[in-house]
Amino acid sequence: MTMIFGVPxxxxxxxxxxxxxxxxxxxxxxxxxxxxxxxxxIVNFAHGAMYMLGAFxxxxxxxxxGINYWAALLLAPLAVGLAGMLIExxxxxxxxxxxxxxxxxxxxxxxxIFEGTLVNFFxxxxxxxxxxxxxxxxxxxxxxxxxxxxAWVLLAAIGVCLFTWYMIERTRLGAYLRAGTENPALMQAFxxxxxxxxxxxxxxxxxxxxxxxxxxxxxxxxxxTMGSNLLIVVxxxxxxxxxxxxxxxxxxxxxxxxxxxxxxxxxxEAANTVIFxxxxxxxxxxxxxxxxxxx
Amino acid sequence: xTFIKKTLVSSIAIAATAAMAxxxxxxxxxxxxxxxxxxDMSGTYRDLAGPGGLEALEMAIEDFGGSVDGAPIEVFSAxxxxxxxxxxxxxxxxxxxxxxxxxxxxxxxxxxxxxxKVLEENDGFGIVSGSAASSITNxxxxxxxxxxxxxxxxxxxxxxxxxxxxxxxxxxxxxxxYAFGHALEGDVEKVVTENGGTxxxxxxxxxxxxxxxxxxxxxxxxxxxxxxxxxxxSDTVNAINTASQFGVVEAGQQLAGLLVFLNDVxxxxxxxxxxxxxxxGWYWNMDDESREWAERYYERVGSMPTMVQAGIYSSTMHxxxxxxxxxxxxxxxxREYMMKQPIHDFFARNGRIREDGRMVxxxxxxxxxxxxxxxxxWDLYEILTTIPxxxxxxxxxxxxxxxxxx
Numbered sequence: 001m002t003m004i005f006g007v008p009x010x011x012x013x014x015x016x017x018x019x020x021x022x023x024x025x026x027x028x029x030x031x032x033x034x035x036x037x038x039x040x041x042i043v044n045f046a047h048g049a050m051y052m053l054g055a056f057x058x059x060x061x062x063x064x065x066g067i068n069y070w071a072a073l074l075l076a077p078l079a080v081g082l083a084g085m086l087i088e089x090x091x092x093x094x095x096x097x098x099x100x101x102x103x104x105x106x107x108x109x110x111x112x113i114f115e116g117t118l119v120n121f122f123x124x125x126x127x128x129x130x131x132x133x134x135x136x137x138x139x140x141x142x143x144x145x146x147x148x149x150x151a152w153v154l155l156a157a158i159g160v161c162l163f164t165w166y167m168i169e170r171t172r173l174g175a176y177l178r179a180g181t182e183n184p185a186l187m188q189a190f191x192x193x194x195x196x197x198x199x200x201x202x203x204x205x206x207x208x209x210x211x212x213x214x215x216x217x218x219x220x221x222x223x224x225t226m227g228s229n230l231l232i233v234v235x236x237x238x239x240x241x242x243x244x245x246x247x248x249x250x251x252x253x254x255x256x257x258x259x260x261x262x263x264x265x266x267x268x269e270a271a272n273t274v275i276f277x278x279x280x281x282x283x284x285x286x287x288x289x290x291x292x293x294x295x
Numbered sequence: 296x297t298f299i300k301k302t303l304v305s306s307i308a309i310a311a312t313a314a315m316a317x318x319x320x321x322x323x324x325x326x327x328x329x330x331x332x333x334x335d336m337s338g339t340y341r342d343l344a345g346p347g348g349l350e351a352l353e354m355a356i357e358d359f360g361g362s363v364d365g366a367p368i369e370v371f372s373a374x375x376x377x378x379x380x381x382x383x384x385x386x387x388x389x390x391x392x393x394x395x396x397x398x399x400x401x402x403x404x405x406x407x408x409x410x411x412k413v414l415e416e417n418d419g420f421g422i423v424s425g426s427a428a429s430s431i432t433n434x435x436x437x438x439x440x441x442x443x444x445x446x447x448x449x450x451x452x453x454x455x456x457x458x459x460x461x462x463x464x465x466x467x468x469x470x471x472x473y474a475f476g477h478a479l480e481g482d483v484e485k486v487v488t489e490n491g492g493t494x495x496x497x498x499x500x501x502x503x504x505x506x507x508x509x510x511x512x513x514x515x516x517x518x519x520x521x522x523x524x525x526x527x528x529s530d531t532v533n534a535i536n537t538a539s540q541f542g543v544v545e546a547g548q549q550l551a552g553l554l555v556f557l558n559d560v561x562x563x564x565x566x567x568x569x570x571x572x573x574x575x576g577w578y579w580n581m582d583d584e585s586r587e588w589a590e591r592y593y594e595r596v597g598s599m600p601t602m603v604q605a606g607i608y609s610s611t612m613h614x615x616x617x618x619x620x621x622x623x624x625x626x627x628x629x630r631e632y633m634m635k636q637p638i639h640d641f642f643a644r645n646g647r648i649r650e651d652g653r654m655v656x657x658x659x660x661x662x663x664x665x666x667x668x669x670x671x672x673w674d675l676y677e678i679l680t681t682i683p684x685x686x687x688x689x690x691x692x693x694x695x696x697x698x699x700x701x
Contacts, residue, residue: 011516018508116337123598125342125562126529128536138542144512147540219540220505221532221562225338229505264500264509269472271509272501 014144023257024157030249032208038244045108048227050206054213069132081207088202118224126221242292334400336374344425355611382406404428404475414439428478432653436696444606445576449687451482453574467519468497471526479525507537577602584641609642651696
């Protein structure tokens with residue numbers, strides 16, 4: 001049997017694939033953060049909570065309204081996106097002219113409120129969301145058993161990431177967005193409604209988080225604290241990729257998933273810290289991140 | 296003159312304080328019994344103790360009458376957030392500023408070990424109900440705490456032995472990388488090898504972990520018959536869920552959840568957990584006495600109590616009875632009395648506190664019911680056998696505790 005650093009090739013390949021799947025999650029979440037920071041300059045600490053709300057909307061939608069998984073995939077991000085737009089309109093806009101730190105504190109506070117309220121009603125044990133029938137079971141790949149649902153997560157997450165990247169970097173709407181954040185006054189003079197554009201962008205960013213939440217619902221117990229653990233890692237991914245870089249968030253997300261996956265094989269004790277080590281290294285060598293533009 | 300006067304006054308004051316101190320040994324300090332409840336109130340261990348445990352504590356105080364010989368009982372609580380520093384600092388503050396008489400609850404073993412050190416330095420008193428590490432009454436024993444509900448020794452002794460006896464003789468250990476996980480892993484390894492089994496491989500995962508797929512894949516690759524889960528709370532839930540997604544059981548491997556709480560099984564559902572063997576210190580549907588108490592608890596909290604929550608009630612009762620009988624809240628007076636009294640209530644059968652602070656009582660080997668056998672939401676376990684108190688826990692002859700004369 002071929003061995004790679006003392007690990008059989010089959011196991012190694014399996015771990016790479018799993019790492020890639022986790023990486024797709026990181027990519028999806030850090031993409032939302034990067035869009036919001038890149039275009040709005042808001043450090044959105046409520047992102048983990050939005051991911052959690054996406055998962056909860058899926059669970060509660062099934063329990064009380066009979067909404068199935070596929071419908072939730074569309075409706076939950078929509079609902080959370082709308083909530084996000086309300087937050088932007090009513091709260092974030094008021095502190096838009098202040099230092100970034102205020103936005104960070106406000107969104108962090110919101111995250112704590114969402115989390116605390118749900119803990120009060122649902123506890124932390126979490127509830128299970130069943131895997132949709134059509135995605136139950138899995139494929140025997142020879143080197144590993146791959147649950148169908150995880151394969152779907154990988155495809156869906158990467159698909160949405162690429163779509164977002166295309167929309168922002170390659171379309172007219174995306175160009176308006178980028179221009180609007182670069183020079184809002186000029187854009188407004190051209191007759192573009194910049195405040196509306198900003199609201200929509202924030203809504204879209206948190207909808208991405210909620211979409212990740214729907215994807216996560218059948219994988220992990222749906223619990224109010226599910227977002228807070230992930231948030232810090234995702235922030236590290238954004239910092240490594242370069243704050244605000246769309247492509248950087250996607251590529252770094254996938255790469256960090258792979259690195260974390262390999263750490264779980266070779267030195268599992270460090271699995272939770274390896275991404276932060278990479279972050280420190282990157283900050284020392286390239287403070288603007290791997291894909292960040294020089295300030 | 297002033298100097299002499301001052302000296303005189305202070306000597307009298309000192310003498311008076313000394314006299315009061317002697318008298319205080321036979322009474323309740325400053326006329327109030329103060330109980331501080333320390334637990335994870337918001338994190339991964341919230342549902343096994345948390346706010347429900349505080350409710351159980353308050354039930355005990357209400358049932359006791361709210362006061363001890365006219366001295367009111369005061370309760371306060373804090374969230375230790377599973378941090379040893381936060382826990383130790385909170386208890387230090389309780390001792391210095393709030394004159395706490397009993398620290399109850401205590402869940403994550405790492406927090407408990409830090410807190411019991413603070414209690415020992417300040418001659419305080421604690422009853423540990425939530426923690427699992429058997430080291431708490433072994434190398435970390437102090438004359439200032441007792442350990443109530445369960446520990447890793449009977450968990451290993453009950454579940455691991457039963458699994459090995461049924462033919463599960465090769466094990467892959469999946470261990471939470473902190474004090475409790477290490478203690479449980481050690482106890483399991485001992486039981487497995489003593490019964491003729493082997494540990495094929497092990498992985499220590501960070502605490503807490505969300506994604507177990509990588510570890511489950513490694514366990515599948517190990518070829519072991521049994522995957523032993525030396526973790527707890529959401530880690531166990533995540534590991535079992537992931538194993539079910541990766542078809543572990545269908546492929547012929549078995550899971551052994553070494554520390555599984557009622558709320559975990561409830562959260563995962565019987566489809567995922569049916570057939571799981573586990574060791575528990577108590578089960579709400581064990582007999583009439585248990586049911587009667589559990590239903591009262593259910594009325595107030597809305598979920599059935601875990602063994603930890605029931606143990607908090609039981610231990611608080613025993614403590615208050617000791618304070619009443621001795622008329623004192625002095626640590627050693629109360630502890631001595633508690634050790635002399637056998638414990639037999641809705642929770643503990645054949646219970647007694649040993650000199651190392653371990654409260655030994657009957658433990659139970661249980662199996663999770665199948666969805667067909669379960670009659671309602673909380674009908675989750677079938678009790679298979681009783682492990683007698685004196686066999687369940689680590690024998691004193693193996694103890695490394697300084698309080699034990701070996």
